[in-house]
Amino acid sequence: MAGRLAAKIAVQETLVGQSKTDWSLRDISVMPAKGRSGPVKSPIGGYLSLSHSGAFAAAVHADRPVGLDIERFHAFSLPSLNYFLTLQEIACIETYGYCDHYLTLIWSIKEAVLKARQTSNLSEMREIECRGWSLTREISVYERGERIPNVHFGYWSKYAIATAGSNGERRSVE
Numbered sequence: 001m002a003g004r005l006a007a008k009i010a011v012q013e014t015l016v017g018q019s020k021t022d023w024s025l026r027d028i029s030v031m032p033a034k035g036r037s038g039p040v041k042s043p044i045g046g047y048l049s050l051s052h053s054g055a056f057a058a059a060v061h062a063d064r065p066v067g068l069d070i071e072r073f074h075a076f077s078l079p080s081l082n083y084f085l086t087l088q089e090i091a092c093i094e095t096y097g098y099c100d101h102y103l104t105l106i107w108s109i110k111e112a113v114l115k116a117r118q119t120s121n122l123s124e125m126r127e128i129e130c131r132g133w134s135l136t137r138e139i140s141v142y143e144r145g146e147r148i149p150n151v152h153f154g155y156w157s158k159y160a161i162a163t164a165g166s167n168g169e170r171r172s173v174e
Helices: 002-017 078-084 087-096 100-116 122-127
Strands: 047-053 056-062 066-072 128-131 140-143 151-156 159-165
Touching: 047 100, 056 066, 056 159, 066 100, 078 087, 078 100, 078 122, 087 128, 100 122, 100 128, 100 140, 100 151, 100 159, 122 128
Parallel strands: 047 066
Antiparallel strands: 047 056, 066 159, 128 140, 151 159
């Protein structure tokens, strides 16, 4: 519910930016395009992504596909690591070790990229690879050997946050 409220506010802020102030939050519907999960449909056109974790929620509305993810730091089991990490990423862990906040950030980056693709299929996470994180802490994101531009990420409090978009352009974030 908090994620949908943040999405409504992001849409409302976009409308205010367009000098359309006659929409109230009650007038704005932000439901998944199909069923109860998956990409959320923007009621005014454009693209909408939302995320929530713990007591926090965030949303972004943009002209082009956009993805947003927020995750509270948590531990990962070995089976879950094998689910979302590539073989190269697992090799980095075996060589350099890891900590939970790095792994949470990698998960968040991959989920934001998938949301920007407008997919709800998390099984595609292993097609996305984060490079450089074990040595330099500067992560570059790749898919099938091609660098994915416009992926932004960081930490806030005990959370990892990532956004991904086709051109990085944003209208409003709440």
